[in-house]
Each structure stands twice: as structure tokens, then as C-alpha cells.
Amino acid sequence: MRTAAFAVIAWAVATSASLATELPDVQKRAILSEFMHLLKIPNVAQDSTNIRHNADAIIAMMQSRGLAPRLVESSRSSDAPPIVYGEWKVPNAKRTIVLYAHYDGQPVNPAEWTTAPWEPTLRSAPLEAGGSTIAADSIDAKTRLYARGTGDDKAGVIVILSAIDQLRQAHRTPTDNLKIVFEGEEEAGSPHLGQLLSEQRKLFESDLWVICDGPVHPTGRKEVIYGARGDINIDLTVYGPNRALHSGHYGNWAPNPGLRLARLLAAMKNDSGRVAIPGWYDDTAPLGSLEKKAIAAATAYDEPVRRDLGLAATESDTSLAGSWTEPSLNINGMRSANVAEQAANVIPASATAVLDVRLVLGNDPRRQFEKVLAFIRSQGYFVIDREPTADERLQHPLIANVRLRPGLYAAARTPMDQPLAHAIAAAVRASTRDEIIELPTSGGSLPLSIVQAALGTGAIVVPIANYDDNQHAANENLQLGNLWEGIATYTAVLTHPAPR
Amino acid sequence: MRTAAFAVIAWAVATSASLATELPDVQKRAILSEFMHLLKIPNVAQDSTNIRHNADAIIAMMQSRGLAPRLVESSRSSDAPPIVYGEWKVPNAKRTIVLYAHYDGQPVNPAEWTTAPWEPTLRSAPLEAGGSTIAADSIDAKTRLYARGTGDDKAGVIVILSAIDQLRQAHRTPTDNLKIVFEGEEEAGSPHLGQLLSEQRKLFESDLWVICDGPVHPTGRKEVIYGARGDINIDLTVYGPNRALHSGHYGNWAPNPGLRLARLLAAMKNDSGRVAIPGWYDDTAPLGSLEKKAIAAATAYDEPVRRDLGLAATESDTSLAGSWTEPSLNINGMRSANVAEQAANVIPASATAVLDVRLVLGNDPRRQFEKVLAFIRSQGYFVIDREPTADERLQHPLIANVRLRPGLYAAARTPMDQPLAHAIAAAVRASTRDEIIELPTSGGSLPLSIVQAALGTGAIVVPIANYDDNQHAANENLQLGNLWEGIATYTAVLTHPAPR
CATH class of the missing domain: 3.30.70.360 (Alpha-Beta Plaits)
Known part of the structure; x- marks a missing residue:
């Protein structure tokens, strides 16, 4: 783990680049407006009609950015949610990364929601803290945006596309060739993903998948996670x-x-x-020494999380990150x-x-x-x-x-010393004054094992959502500060230093 | 317990009276029509508006029969469902009985009902046996009438009033003075009943309450039950x-x-x-010898019930009637x-x-x-x-x-050798060729303890519904044969022989 002093130096180096570190208000308003438009479309994987509407909307968003989008469809089931695919080929780039997010969300019980799940609503604070509804152009970092998919995982779609905007505006190119994969059935267990990837291996070929999904650490610190549970x-x-x-x-x-x-x-x-x-x-499977060290370091953050969740005790003696193993x-x-x-x-x-x-x-x-x-x-x-x-x-x-139920995920892990993953982690580290947290696996699940099985490619997760986003539950929300910081994180990921 | 041979003789004696033993079809159709009208009014105790509509409808039904009906209201809560009270004073009668039923029903989850709970629907057979909807004037004994309250306990209301009709038509008078009490909050635990009875002790004074509620035995045999669980x-x-x-x-x-x-x-x-x-x-409290004997005799009927309910085993070794004690x-x-x-x-x-x-x-x-x-x-x-x-x-x-929850019932029992109760049981016994079943207590609950505490009066239960009436659950129903036979039972109750 790096020291805090080193983190400050790394951050100073990163900000010397020509990319804006703070988005102008006018850009934030445009991003928020585009995001709310996307959040209005119901996105449960089984709802094939609305899933198509989502895919079409994302195609349009990628078209305007020159990312050559297309739908990748299942040859076996016309009802299967398509992958929305796009790319940015970079002259002389030595490597290719896939940027992944999913546009489908968990099922809802509308009766449990304070405002309807697909009517995006801004609040001055979390509902639990008495947040009241506010104007649709409120871009304050503390503002909460409520809708299914705000945190999990349409945030990933908007963050990846907005980070690309940052590079375009600064006339910069990414370090690697970019391939973009927006999946439409992750919450249903990705039943067609393995088949889609296997059928078009060439299209999806890359050196590493970078997954934008899940929340950052409860302390607000950025994370790089090298695997996921099944x-x-x-x-x-x-x-x-x-x-x-x-x-x-x-x-x-x-x-x-x-x-x-x-x-x-x-x-x-x-x-x-x-x-x-x-x-x-x-x-x-046993953990390596780097992995054990990372988990031990993360244990220090458990106590405030326990208190925040109103728990007098946890279920067992295992630490939070330890329980994920x-x-x-x-x-x-x-x-x-x-x-x-x-x-x-x-x-x-x-x-x-x-x-x-x-x-x-x-x-x-x-x-x-x-x-x-x-x-x-x-x-x-x-x-x-x-x-x-x-x-x-x-x-x-x-x-x-x-x-x-259909849709089985196995677990997957990329070694914490893999060079390209390590270089991207360095870029995330350099994008923040705080220490970041690196962990061998998340507690949640992602189709990493499906990617590994179909393509033989590893993956890391760079999440951006607030940890209290009510992900999978009613009143899912995203704190706008996480959206703005997430775009900065991904701008750093796209321009990461060359791996050792 | 009587022998079967004695039962046949007793039945022959009863039918020698001038009361019809089988209702004419035209009467059955009229009764069914009046019943369905009443079943259309939603009857959850907490729904005070509709509870009033029920009470008004029952007042009209009693008015037409010359029973001098009136509402007995709580002095403490204007929302409390009223008692609908009526009476038939018999010249020279030595005793008074109260005939009790309740017009409220259990709460419903409409999503669980095949047809809406307050749209009475006739079926050719039970839903579970594939019964299909049939015309609203089908009076066959096997016909099932579906609605909340069919079995529990608007059946009690229609049976008591129809039995009175039988006496009026035959120009007969009941053995006792009759008081009629139709309660509107039994399923809510009768929170105001004790107060209503205590405030007007004179009005409700009697020698015995006869409760028309609950199902007959799973074998179809008639029952007289001398108490109820709390x-x-x-x-x-x-x-x-x-x-x-x-x-x-x-x-x-x-x-x-x-x-x-x-x-x-x-x-x-x-x-x-x-x-x-x-x-x-x-x-x-320990059981008396009559009570123990009655329970032992009822055990013989457990096996077919277990099979009918699709149970490979019961929860414990206790018999069904034994579990009620x-x-x-x-x-x-x-x-x-x-x-x-x-x-x-x-x-x-x-x-x-x-x-x-x-x-x-x-x-x-x-x-x-x-x-x-x-x-x-x-x-x-x-x-x-x-x-x-x-x-x-x-x-x-x-x-x-x-x-x-509010609404507490204690248990209550009337001794099985109480003379008036015994005479009414004899009348029930005489109204059927089958043996009847007598038990010290039902498994279900009734406000008997409230009556006992407020008035010092005992009670017996003479049920009429089919045991598979889905009482308290979705798709509650009454088999019309039970309605017709129930009217015969209560005609016998009203004209019971003088007690020893």
C-alpha cells in the first residue's frame, strides 16, 4: 500500500495533463440531462420491449460520439437483450481494453418505492435523511438521483461515455484501443453473454476488461478490484x-x-x-500473500460501516472484505x-x-x-x-x-500484480488525493468468469457508485458527486501510464 | 353416544311435524338470491362504510320478517360495527335463546382469489376439483357458492332468517322466545361486544346463546359443540x-x-x-369424563380428513379433536x-x-x-x-x-349435560339420519367468553358450513347442500323439545 505523501505527489503529476479535473457546470447539466433521459426507460432484463428501447437510446448516444456502435444479437433467442458494442481505434496503440457496463437493472416492487422506479427524481439528500425533491438541473455533489439503474449500472454507461467526451474535448487519445460493451442482462445472470462472446471472439478480443459496476468503498475511497464472486x-x-x-x-x-x-x-x-x-x-481456493495483505488492510474500515448500517454486531467474526473470500x-x-x-x-x-x-x-x-x-x-x-x-x-x-434459477456465475480473479491491471490501478490512484483501496475480489458478482471462459481474458473492476445507493433494493440512487468523480476516474483510466 | 338405530327413529318422529323436510325449489331460489345480494357488500370489520351497508341490508331483511330489528351501537366509538338485533316474543314461552351469527368476514388479498371476493359466483364443484362457473339460480346440493362470508359467517345470517321463515309459513312458533344477534366485528376479535352487552344487559338477557358459525364435521355429520377456544x-x-x-x-x-x-x-x-x-x-383446565369420551369418539374420523388435506403425517400424535383441548x-x-x-x-x-x-x-x-x-x-x-x-x-x-393485536378471546365451555343445551342437541340429532358429533369445544374461536363475562350466559355452537369452505382463506365458499341442510337444522333447533 502506498503512503499518503506519495499519493499527493502522484495526484499533482496527473493534474498537470491538459484534462479538466473539475467539470464545468454547463457540462454537468448536459450529462445529467442525458442520464435522466436514459433512466426513464424501464430496464428489467425480462422486459424485452423496453430493453430494446434502452439499446436504441444507447446506440444513439454512441453514434453522436463517433464510436461506431452496433447491436450484437443472440443467434439463438430473439428475445435476448442485445449487447450494445462500440469502439475507438487508436493509431499505434499497443493494447486493447474493453470498457464494460450493463444497462439492465434488478426487478422492482413499485409499491416499495417512494417515487416511481423509472421516473428519475433528484433529492437534496438521501431519503433516509429526509431529502426533499429538487429541480432537475441541481448538480451539487451531495444531490441524490433516484431511479432503478442510477447506481447499478446505467451509471457505468454514462460515466464511460462522458469520460470519452473529456478526451475528445481535450483532443487527446486513449492509451489503448477501446472496445465498449454494454450488456443488457447482467442482473438476470447473463444467460447469453458467453455464447455472444464465443461466437464473435475476434470482435471482443482484448488484453483486459475494465468493469464499471458496483459501489466504491463505504468511506468514499476509490477502489480497484481484481475479481468478483460468482x-x-x-x-x-x-x-x-x-x-x-x-x-x-x-x-x-x-x-x-x-x-x-x-x-x-x-x-x-x-x-x-x-x-x-x-x-x-x-x-x-487459497489466497496469495498480496491478496491476504490487501484484505487485512481493508479491515480497518469495517467499524464505521457497521455503525452506519445500524448493526450492533455482524453475523460472524469475519471482516467485511474477508467475507467476500x-x-x-x-x-x-x-x-x-x-x-x-x-x-x-x-x-x-x-x-x-x-x-x-x-x-x-x-x-x-x-x-x-x-x-x-x-x-x-x-x-x-x-x-x-x-x-x-x-x-x-x-x-x-x-x-x-x-x-x-438460470444464469449461473462462477467466481473469477485476476492476479493483483498483472502489469496492465497494475498500470490502470496507478492511474486511478493518481486521480485522487485519498488513498485508494485495492482488493482481490468484490463481494458482488459480475460476469467475469464468463468473459474468462469465452475469451481467456482477465478483468478488473473500477466502481464509481456511492456505497449507500440502495443497489438491488427500492429507492436506488446515485450521489451526483460520485458521477462527477467517476468521470474523472475513467478519464484517468483511459489515459493510464504504460504498463511496466 | 346414540346408536344409529335410535337416530333413525328420532328422525322419523321429527318429520311427523308439519314443517317441510325438503325446501321447494322456488324457495331455494329465493333464499339463494337474497343471500347473493348480501354477499355483494364488502364486509371487513375495519371497512366501516361497507359494514354499515351490511347492517342496513340485514335490518331490511329482518323488517320484512317482523323481527323488530334495530342497530345496537357502541357509545364509545362511532366507527365500531353495530350489532343488528331482532326478536320474536312467544306467548307463554318459558325460556329465551339468543341466535347468534356474524356478518363481518376475514380480510382478503384479492390477488389470491380466482373470482373477486365480493362478486358471489356459483360453481359446479370446488375450484380444486375443476368446478366451472354456472348460472346464478343453480340450487343443486353440490353447487359451491364462492364469496367472502359464504361460510364464515353470512351463512349464519341467512340460515337463521330462513329457518324463521319456515316456522312462519307453517304457522308454528318457536319453543323459546328468540333474540337475534348479528355481530359485525367477530373476525376483528369483537373489541366492542363486551361493552355493548354490558351496557344493555336486559336487552340481551337469555338462558342460552346458540351460535351459528363454523363448519360441520369433515365427514359431513352435524355437530353440536359446547365451547370454543380463545x-x-x-x-x-x-x-x-x-x-x-x-x-x-x-x-x-x-x-x-x-x-x-x-x-x-x-x-x-x-x-x-x-x-x-x-x-x-x-x-x-382438565376435561370431565363426558368431554373425554366425546373426544375419544371423534378420533375415528381423523384418517379421512388427513388424506383429504393431502397430509402424509400430522404435526404431532394428538388427535384432531384432542388438539382443540x-x-x-x-x-x-x-x-x-x-x-x-x-x-x-x-x-x-x-x-x-x-x-x-x-x-x-x-x-x-x-x-x-x-x-x-x-x-x-x-x-x-x-x-x-x-x-x-x-x-x-x-x-x-x-x-x-x-x-x-386488539381483540382477545378467552376460551369458554358449557357443560355437556346442561339441560337446555342437551334438548337443543336432541333436536339436531333428530333432524338427520346420520349420527351427529358432539364435542366439548371447537378448534376455532368465538366470542363465547365475552358473552359469559358480560351476561353470565352459556353458549353452544351448531355449525352448518362445509368443512372445506376455505374459511379465512382465499376462495371461501359454501356448498349449497349445507345451506339447505343448515336451514333444516335451525328449523329443528327453533322447535326443540322441552328440556328435562
């Missing part, structure tokens, strides 16, 4: 009686599926917050009948949970799923992947319907 | 981070409230399906974030369950609630009855928001 999602339903029953007439005679689900989920973790499923941690098991959601004013005195017919399993280097997605299946069977369950038949209900006291 | 409902919420978080960035570091809820609920019952909360069964603990509903297509990769901010606790003779509602509170505290929880403050979140790793 991810699988599991739908789990257990059953009670074949129809909901009056809880008085049948309570404690007919089994309650909510209690069954509770017992099953409770058994999956022990008292120390460790996953109790046999073999859960067995396949984990282990496979996780999380309950995304749980439902049985109704609660609050819709609750009725019933024994529900079923209870459902959605599980999220993050994977690390060494984990095979299907093998990790098999461990979950084996565990559920070990709890006495008859396991199927559909609704039970009437006969099965009478034969098996415990029935679990367990389904692996 | 009931309390508890809202329970546990917390994770102060906002929903990305499950990748924080998974297995920030605690998951769904897992916390699962662990807490799982700990509430042991492997044998018994409630593990200390002292749970301690206050249970113990306090229950049931999970009515559970929710944390979202499932299915709305699920996102998040650590939710909270997880909620609604608990239903049925009480038996000996249980005090608040004392039983205190046992739940003490148990939650014993699991390490800081227990409050509201959302936690930011400071509390940082002080207490485990926080539970536990609230007792």
Missing part, C-alpha cells in the same frame, strides 16, 4: 396442507409450512453465523400467506424462500447447488423441482420444491 | 440492517433478518410438534422482502410473522402472550412494541418488535 439463486418452497386451512380448526394438527421453512433455513447456519451445510467451504448463503426473501392487515387466521398451504449463494474461486456453481440439495434431503425432505402431486403429498411428510 | 394474534418483526443491502457486498457480514426470524420461530416448537415455550400447557401456536403468515419474480439479491431490512395463539379453558389471554414475550427474551432479544430507534439498533444485536 452467484446462483435458488427458489425453495415447502408445503403444508393442500389448501390454506382455518388456524383454529386445524392449528397444531395440520403441519404449518412456515414453521417447516423456518426449521429448514435455521438449520442452514450455526450459532456463529457459519453455513452449516456440509462441505460448504471445502472447495475455496468465502461462499455465502443469504435469504433474499421469504413468504408464506400474508402479514399485516392482509393476514388471516390460516395455516398456509406453502412457504417460499429465495436463496442467494455467492461463490468464490474454486466453487463450481452446480456443485455448490448440489450441496444445498443434499442438505435439504438430509433434513428428511423429498426433493423435487416442481409442485408435488396428490400422491406425493400423501407419501412424503416433508416435500421441498427446489429450483436453480 | 384466540390472540401477535405481530412479530425482527430486524437486520437499517436498510435493504446488496446481498453480494454484505452477504454473511450484515445479519439477515429472515434467518433470525427462522431461528426464532423454529425454536418455538420441538421435533414432536409440541410448543417449546416454557409453561405453554401449564394452565390448561390444548393451546396452539400457529404461523398465520411470514414475509421478508420479496419472492418469485419480484425477488432481488438483497439482505432485507426486516422480517415479519403473524402468530395465532388459540387458548383453552384455564388460559388467560395476556398471560399466554407474556409466555411468548418471555420466550423471545430468553432467545437473546431486546423486546419492544414499535420500530427500534437508531440508538437501540446499535445497542442490541437482536431486536424484536412484538405487538398483541
Whole structure:
């Protein structure tokens, strides 16, 4: 890790270049306006009509910048969200990087949003801090922009294109040839990405992928992350009686599926917050010494994050960055009948949970799923992947319907001493007065393993969003200061020094 | 218990009276039409506007029958659903009975209903058996009528009034003076009933209440039930981070409230399906020998019920009627974030369950609630009855928001050898060729304890609905055969023989 003194010198060197370090207000307003236009288009991957509208809008944005955009379509499914591809060929450039972001977003439950997910709204502060709506041209660094995709990950689209604008305006060229890949189904698990890349290997050929996705560190420090966890999602339903029953007439005679689900989920973790499923941690690849050092250094930042999230204690003794080097098991959601004013005195017919399993280097997605299946069977369950038949209900006291969702990511990591990655990290470092944080892997997931499998190319992540952006949840937002600083970060990435 | 041979003789005696044993079709059509009119009015107790519309409609129905109806209003709350009261004074009658039903219904989640809850719909068979919609004048005994309140408990209203019609048409008078009480907030826990009865003790004075509510036995046999369980409902919420978080960035570091809820609920019952909360069964009043005998006799009917509900096993070794003599603990509903297509990769901010606790003779509602509170505290929880403050979140790793809903019922039982109750049971027995089932208590709850506390009067339950009426759940329905047979039952109740 560098010292703070060195950081100041590096920053001074970087600012001696002809690129503006602070965007003029007029440019900020233009960027914000273009961004809000894009955020108005609903962007759930399964909504193929609106996904096309997004792709068309991005094509237009790239056209105006001379990036020769085109749609790369799946040959197998006409409904698959296309990749929006563009490029900037640089005379005499020795290398090529791919700049990646995704334009699709997580599904929404509109009832949970304060303002509609696809009506971009500016607030003077976070909603939780009582932020009120303000004019659509407020460019203050503390302003929050609310909409699905603000942080995850249309921010990546606007930041990459705006950084390119900075170079164009300064009549500069990037250090490398640029290829731009904007994906439209990352939140659905990138089911077609591997096929699209494999079918056009030449088009996507490069030396390194640079992924603009995810939040910066909770302290606000910039990050360079050399890998990502993998991810699988599991739908789990257990059953009670074949129809909901009056809880008085049948309570404690007919089994309650909510209690069954509770017992099953409770058994999956022990008292120390460790996953109790046999073999859960067995396949984990060991960390190198650089990686271990980086994780140890990041631990210092855990305490303010814990307090900010209102947590008296964390789930286990593992540090935040340390937890990213282990496979996780999380309950995304749980439902049985109704609660609050819709609750009725019933024994529900079923209870459902959605599980999220993050994977690390060494984990095979299907093998990790098999461990979950084996565990559920070990709890006495008859396991199927559909609704039970009437006969099965009478034969098996415990029935679990367990389904692996499509879209599996394995984990991937680029070594922290890879020369091109290291040179880009140096540019990020030079773009800020603060220390930056370098980590071997993020906690979140990105299709890095798909890129690696299809093209054999490594990837690093240079995120820009605020960590409290409610990513994946209701009221997703981006702090505008992160947008302005993100453009500066990517301007630095594009003009990084030559690797050693 | 009587023998089958005796039942046939008793039935033959009953049919020798001048009352019709089978309703003419034209009468059935008129009854069905009047019932459907009433079912069209939404009837959730909290919906005070529509509750008034129901009360007005019932007043009109009683006016036309010369029952001198009036509304009995709460002096404390103008929003409280009124009692619709009526009476038939019989010259020289020695006793007075109150006929009770309730016109409010359980809350609904319209999304779960196949046809809208307040658009009464006739089907040729149960939905589960593929029943299709049929004409609104189909009076076949197998026809199912779908709407909220069909079984629970507007059926009680229409059956009592139609039985009175039978007597009027035959120029007969009831054995006793009749008072009619139709309550409008039973499903909300009858929060004003005690006060209304206490304020007008003279008006409600009687020798016995006869409650028309709940389903007959799963075999279709008629029942006379001498008591009911009490009931309390508890809202329970546990917390994770102060906002929903990305499950990748924080998974297995920030605690998951769904897992916390699962662990807490799982700990509430042991492997044998018994409630593990200390002292749970301690206050249970012992059963008399008549009561024990009745429960033992009813056990013979459990097996077909289990099979019909698609259960390979029941929750514990207790018989169905035996389980009604113990306090229950049931999970009515559970929710944390979202499932299915709305699920996102998040650590939710909270997880909620609604608990239903049925009480038996000996249980005090608040004392039983205190046992739940003490148990939650014993699991390490800081227990409050509201959302936690930011400071509390940082002080207490485990926080539970536990609230007792208003509307507490204690249990109540009338001795099985009480003379007037016994005479009414004899009339029910005489109205059918089948054996009837007599039980010391129902599994469900009724405001019997409130009547007992306010007036000192006992009560019995004579139910009429089909047991598979989806009472309290979506797609509630009544089999028309139960409606026709219910009218015959109540015609017999009204003309019961003099007690010994």
C-alpha cells in the first residue's frame, strides 16, 4: 500500500495533463440531462420491449460520439437483450481494453418505492435523511438521483461515455484501443453473454476488461478490484396442507409450512453465523500473500460501516472484505400467506424462500447447488423441482420444491500484480488525493468468469457508485458527486501510464 | 353416544311435524338470491362504510320478517360495527335463546382469489376439483357458492332468517322466545361486544346463546359443540440492517433478518410438534369424563380428513379433536422482502410473522402472550412494541418488535349435560339420519367468553358450513347442500323439545 505523501505527489503529476479535473457546470447539466433521459426507460432484463428501447437510446448516444456502435444479437433467442458494442481505434496503440457496463437493472416492487422506479427524481439528500425533491438541473455533489439503474449500472454507461467526451474535448487519445460493451442482462445472470462472446471472439478480443459496476468503498475511497464472486439463486418452497386451512380448526394438527421453512433455513447456519451445510467451504481456493495483505488492510474500515448500517454486531467474526473470500448463503426473501392487515387466521398451504449463494474461486456453481440439495434431503425432505402431486403429498411428510434459477456465475480473479491491471490501478490512484483501496475480489458478482471462459481474458473492476445507493433494493440512487468523480476516474483510466 | 338405530327413529318422529323436510325449489331460489345480494357488500370489520351497508341490508331483511330489528351501537366509538338485533316474543314461552351469527368476514388479498371476493359466483364443484362457473339460480346440493362470508359467517345470517321463515309459513312458533344477534366485528376479535352487552344487559338477557358459525364435521355429520377456544394474534418483526443491502457486498457480514426470524420461530416448537415455550400447557383446565369420551369418539374420523388435506403425517400424535383441548401456536403468515419474480439479491431490512395463539379453558389471554414475550427474551432479544430507534439498533444485536393485536378471546365451555343445551342437541340429532358429533369445544374461536363475562350466559355452537369452505382463506365458499341442510337444522333447533 502506498503512503499518503506519495499519493499527493502522484495526484499533482496527473493534474498537470491538459484534462479538466473539475467539470464545468454547463457540462454537468448536459450529462445529467442525458442520464435522466436514459433512466426513464424501464430496464428489467425480462422486459424485452423496453430493453430494446434502452439499446436504441444507447446506440444513439454512441453514434453522436463517433464510436461506431452496433447491436450484437443472440443467434439463438430473439428475445435476448442485445449487447450494445462500440469502439475507438487508436493509431499505434499497443493494447486493447474493453470498457464494460450493463444497462439492465434488478426487478422492482413499485409499491416499495417512494417515487416511481423509472421516473428519475433528484433529492437534496438521501431519503433516509429526509431529502426533499429538487429541480432537475441541481448538480451539487451531495444531490441524490433516484431511479432503478442510477447506481447499478446505467451509471457505468454514462460515466464511460462522458469520460470519452473529456478526451475528445481535450483532443487527446486513449492509451489503448477501446472496445465498449454494454450488456443488457447482467442482473438476470447473463444467460447469453458467453455464447455472444464465443461466437464473435475476434470482435471482443482484448488484453483486459475494465468493469464499471458496483459501489466504491463505504468511506468514499476509490477502489480497484481484481475479481468478483460468482452467484446462483435458488427458489425453495415447502408445503403444508393442500389448501390454506382455518388456524383454529386445524392449528397444531395440520403441519404449518412456515414453521417447516423456518426449521429448514435455521438449520442452514450455526450459532456463529457459519453455513452449516456440509462441505460448504471445502472447495475455496487459497489466497496469495498480496491478496491476504490487501484484505487485512481493508479491515480497518469495517467499524464505521457497521455503525452506519445500524448493526450492533455482524453475523460472524469475519471482516467485511474477508467475507467476500468465502461462499455465502443469504435469504433474499421469504413468504408464506400474508402479514399485516392482509393476514388471516390460516395455516398456509406453502412457504417460499429465495436463496442467494455467492461463490468464490474454486466453487463450481452446480456443485455448490448440489450441496444445498443434499442438505435439504438430509433434513428428511423429498426433493423435487416442481409442485408435488396428490400422491406425493400423501407419501412424503416433508416435500421441498427446489429450483436453480438460470444464469449461473462462477467466481473469477485476476492476479493483483498483472502489469496492465497494475498500470490502470496507478492511474486511478493518481486521480485522487485519498488513498485508494485495492482488493482481490468484490463481494458482488459480475460476469467475469464468463468473459474468462469465452475469451481467456482477465478483468478488473473500477466502481464509481456511492456505497449507500440502495443497489438491488427500492429507492436506488446515485450521489451526483460520485458521477462527477467517476468521470474523472475513467478519464484517468483511459489515459493510464504504460504498463511496466 | 346414540346408536344409529335410535337416530333413525328420532328422525322419523321429527318429520311427523308439519314443517317441510325438503325446501321447494322456488324457495331455494329465493333464499339463494337474497343471500347473493348480501354477499355483494364488502364486509371487513375495519371497512366501516361497507359494514354499515351490511347492517342496513340485514335490518331490511329482518323488517320484512317482523323481527323488530334495530342497530345496537357502541357509545364509545362511532366507527365500531353495530350489532343488528331482532326478536320474536312467544306467548307463554318459558325460556329465551339468543341466535347468534356474524356478518363481518376475514380480510382478503384479492390477488389470491380466482373470482373477486365480493362478486358471489356459483360453481359446479370446488375450484380444486375443476368446478366451472354456472348460472346464478343453480340450487343443486353440490353447487359451491364462492364469496367472502359464504361460510364464515353470512351463512349464519341467512340460515337463521330462513329457518324463521319456515316456522312462519307453517304457522308454528318457536319453543323459546328468540333474540337475534348479528355481530359485525367477530373476525376483528369483537373489541366492542363486551361493552355493548354490558351496557344493555336486559336487552340481551337469555338462558342460552346458540351460535351459528363454523363448519360441520369433515365427514359431513352435524355437530353440536359446547365451547370454543380463545384466540390472540401477535405481530412479530425482527430486524437486520437499517436498510435493504446488496446481498453480494454484505452477504454473511450484515445479519439477515429472515434467518433470525427462522431461528426464532423454529425454536418455538420441538421435533414432536409440541410448543417449546416454557409453561405453554401449564394452565390448561382438565376435561370431565363426558368431554373425554366425546373426544375419544371423534378420533375415528381423523384418517379421512388427513388424506383429504393431502397430509402424509400430522404435526404431532394428538388427535384432531384432542388438539382443540390444548393451546396452539400457529404461523398465520411470514414475509421478508420479496419472492418469485419480484425477488432481488438483497439482505432485507426486516422480517415479519403473524402468530395465532388459540387458548383453552384455564388460559388467560395476556398471560399466554407474556409466555411468548418471555420466550423471545430468553432467545437473546431486546423486546419492544414499535420500530427500534437508531440508538437501540446499535445497542442490541437482536431486536424484536412484538405487538398483541386488539381483540382477545378467552376460551369458554358449557357443560355437556346442561339441560337446555342437551334438548337443543336432541333436536339436531333428530333432524338427520346420520349420527351427529358432539364435542366439548371447537378448534376455532368465538366470542363465547365475552358473552359469559358480560351476561353470565352459556353458549353452544351448531355449525352448518362445509368443512372445506376455505374459511379465512382465499376462495371461501359454501356448498349449497349445507345451506339447505343448515336451514333444516335451525328449523329443528327453533322447535326443540322441552328440556328435562
